[in-house]
Amino acid sequence: MAESKKVPGDTEAQMSDSVSKKGGLITLFFIAGTLSGVMLSGFGWLANLIVYLVEEFNVPSISATQISNVVHGCMNLIPILGAIISDSYLGTFSVVAISSFISSLGMIMLTLTAKLSSLKPPPCETGSSLCQTPSKVQLAILYVSIAMASAGLGGSRYTLATMGANQLDKPKDKETFFNWFFFTIFASCIISSTAIVYVEDSISWELGYGICFAANFVALAIFLAGHQFYRRDKPRGSPFTGLLRVVVAAVWKRKLVLSSRSEDYYHEHDGTNKVMPATPKRSFRFLNRAALKTEGDIYSDGSIARPWKLCTLQQVEDLKTLIRLFPIWSSGIFLTTPIAIQSSITVIQALSMDRHLGSNFKIPAASIVVVVLISSSIFVALFDRFLFPTWQKLIGRPLTPLQRIGVGHVINVLSMAISALVESKRLETVHAHHLEAQHGAIVPMLVWWLFPQLVVVGIGDAFHFPGQVALYYQEFPASLRTTATAMVSLVVGIAFYVSTALVDLIRNVTGWLPENINSGRLDNLYWILVTAGALNFIYFLVCAKLYKYQNIEKEVDATSSFDI
Template sequence: MDRTVLNSANGEDPEPTSISSRGKKGGWTTFPFTIATVAGIALAFGGLTGNLIVYLIQEFNIRSISAAKIFNVVNGCTTILPIAAAIIADSFTGCYSVIWISSLISSLGLLIIVLTAAISKLRPPHCENGSNLCKYPSEVQLAVLYIGLALGSIGMAGTRFTIGSMGANQFDKPKHQGIFFNWYIFTMYMATGISSTLIVYIENSVSWTLGFGICVAANIFALAIFLAGSGFYHHLKPQGSPFVRLARVIVASFRKRKMVLSLKSEDYFQGPDTADYKVTTFPSKFFKFLNRAALRAEGETEPDGSTRQPWKLCTVQDVEDFKRIIKIFPLWSTGFFLSTPLVILGSLSVLQALAMDRHLGPHFQIPAGSVFLFTLMPTCFTVFLLDRFLFPLWEKFTGHPVRPLQRVGIGHLLDIVGLAVLALVEAKRLKIARLHDLQGQDNAVVPMSVFWLVPPLAIAGIGEAFFFPGQIDFYYQEFPASLKSTSTAAVALYMGIAYYLGNAVIDLVRRTRGWLPDDLNKGRLDNVYWLVCVLAGLNFCYYLVCSYFYKYQNVETVKVTDESTV
């Protein structure tokens, strides 16, 4: 990573020579290419996942809860695997190669999904939803389906978040990087919202083949636009795996565990060339046993100042980078149960919609997969409102910007409120089902408008507008400079883990309680929401403790002189 980006990440102003060193590469010239790429990828991703549960139920005769779990696995892959893509980008190939190769993989996966919709032999015979006579798909049919979903997930995992890091890398100033992230998130959600309405409607009402075909076209369009901007991008050269350097800190500190720490800064190894780093002359006292990794011993350095044994002697900067990751980890871990409620809400709300009246007028029925729009649109609107109006007003009257951890905390709280309201809506739906004696009928539609889901899902969407951009901004600024691509993927990683935690919660509830049968009218989905609401509340308390004790590393992110964080 070049010196300009490192200085920006450390809160310093970029050097005057940084722009000239880039020539005409990077900057706002690249913005149309990266944002258009984000839009195309989001359209393809939303068209695939937004209606996936319905596709599995209606076309592959898969039971509703099993379809929701497959949906969570697919989304989990697309949000866990970006960490692997980021490591490859940071360490070996750079973001550019990861993005175009991943786009080809996702296009192949989407094409296979199109084939499952177009060729009847790749699907089981059609039957009525809920019928006991439905034929389950064969092993070959499931294999083709899963290969398509796997390739699509792997490919999109390599593009969705890596393009965010690459786009931010085109700018020197953290302010411009922050503006890019706001537009990146806005575009991603807006495009996903469009796909959740237009493409999902085409899939439900016109043709699954045409709908998934549009996803393929959107993905190829994104790749073409991205490659068209090749001559304008500023490429950061990968400099080897930063995780290897962090691992060396653990090994070196263990090997020198018996050495006595020195109080002299010159006894600690700064590296042969510290021009690319904001030099720390003396290691901090936090986890001071790690300081032994940078403690010099006789014969460990070359005449030019380099180390002879990199697994026995590390730079002070490497030690401090490792400590920074340790400090961030407790806050990062709060993301597991911040995202898990949203995962459960997202998958099970589609099943709720299938059991509700989705008519909009006498002739039009809202696709169940389009309920995601009730979350996506409030998120887009709130991101725009916060960025353009509310946050500037806050900064004007208080003298400092809203801190990322404050923003994330508000998102935590709103998600809990959204879950509570959703539990109340489901309790009302079940009451209506009992009044109409629908619990004895398989998958009967309750005469209750699907628009009852709008308030809770909108509250959750507003919460997401607070915590998602706040998380990305926080980790991008607070992670070590050598881990910038990994920082944004770290958000995707805990979101991916949350999808599997969501499946674990669903499995646990199904094994221990009768709350989640395949026919929701016979269950107690409201109790599931209350359970998750309690877990989210406990996690919020844990988050408050972690954020209270955390001290920002980047002085530009926090323009105040006190050390409080929330």
């Protein structure tokens, strides 16, 4: 018989060291201002990075997309590091403050690269293939400024989400906060990817980057102004240490014979009233030895005497949960990789197309990708208000997180197929006007042709990104709830690095991606992504079909015949 312990839905509210008279709704005004400023600043320079590298530093277009992918990857890996440092050593307040300060310094340096002619090479004439490359010193200063700006953005973004949720006590309030959090990110990205990018392209890079610095500085000032109101959690030590102890303890006790008796296992829990079985589950049985009690493992008061040789039954089951989730999580890497490639390649395509809107206005190339953000924002709201409630009324149950992710896979493959067809059309226009050999030539084809694929990507994002966040938050161990939401960021970060390696591989073994994309075959790259995406979807279906929801309280009809 399983030990059944009832749990309030949110474990963080039960942490005694989190509860104080501070916190509450008043703190959200400061956090909202901080998040808005950080995102306006970060995406104000990040959205236009490829154009800046190509036009101001004479970096070849494909190389610029590779650099952009590396920067995006770094920015999306840093939140995991920030979460570990926050949980283990400094707390959320210090991590956000330090990260925002670092990004401010990075923006100062980046603004100087735009202002001072000595920090960048002379401009390259249109149509010329003999452009002066930047010096090592110029590149070093540029890369250091980009690294600091991206590190600050990555370190503060998801840490603000955790800090904001920690200011509230009721689970419903926290759910509302997360909705507001992502809406603020989307809205800030839309503004920065349009207004600030327009300033950079049409007025000056110096002014655009200056606005980014000002936004970052104001964000830091707002954040520090609210310090007396924040509820601050004390660092509790890295939850990954407990998981590592399970592996070490299981190895130490590898020769012990497993028992079927409940009293032979250590049942002390970590303060979260989670439903736990009396004996370990049979899956991954080798790890069960970590909770097997032996002489000298426990003090007389019942506490653990040798933490690296004995773990709680809950810690063992928590590690098993992460192992079960890993295949599904890994499928998200190649779900996001095509999106990473498309986001950078689309900017290069836009640079070679007619971007005029009327006779006087020219759409900045980097602002094209804002279509994805607008599409995602609109369809997230439509799905939440109309599609998902309608589905539940018709079917009798809500869409599970795995079902939402699966739909996202299909739509993502469809988007890559549309991208391939549009690029084929663009190349036909290039050949019809004999523009293959003209470096930097503008193809007489409106940039609006790129919009359908971006809208479809946004629809897919509205399915699979919230689905992944919901799955990880629902299924992750309580001790890792802070890290759960950052797992999506980790997927995105890895995907950008994979996309860089994939593009490099294709560039080295084929002639599809030359410096002048008008003489290349970008459509073939997209067809490869369609094929790989379809295979990845099959892999996801297998993983999802085999996965069984672990969180009993939030499981949605996991015994149904089609439970993904």
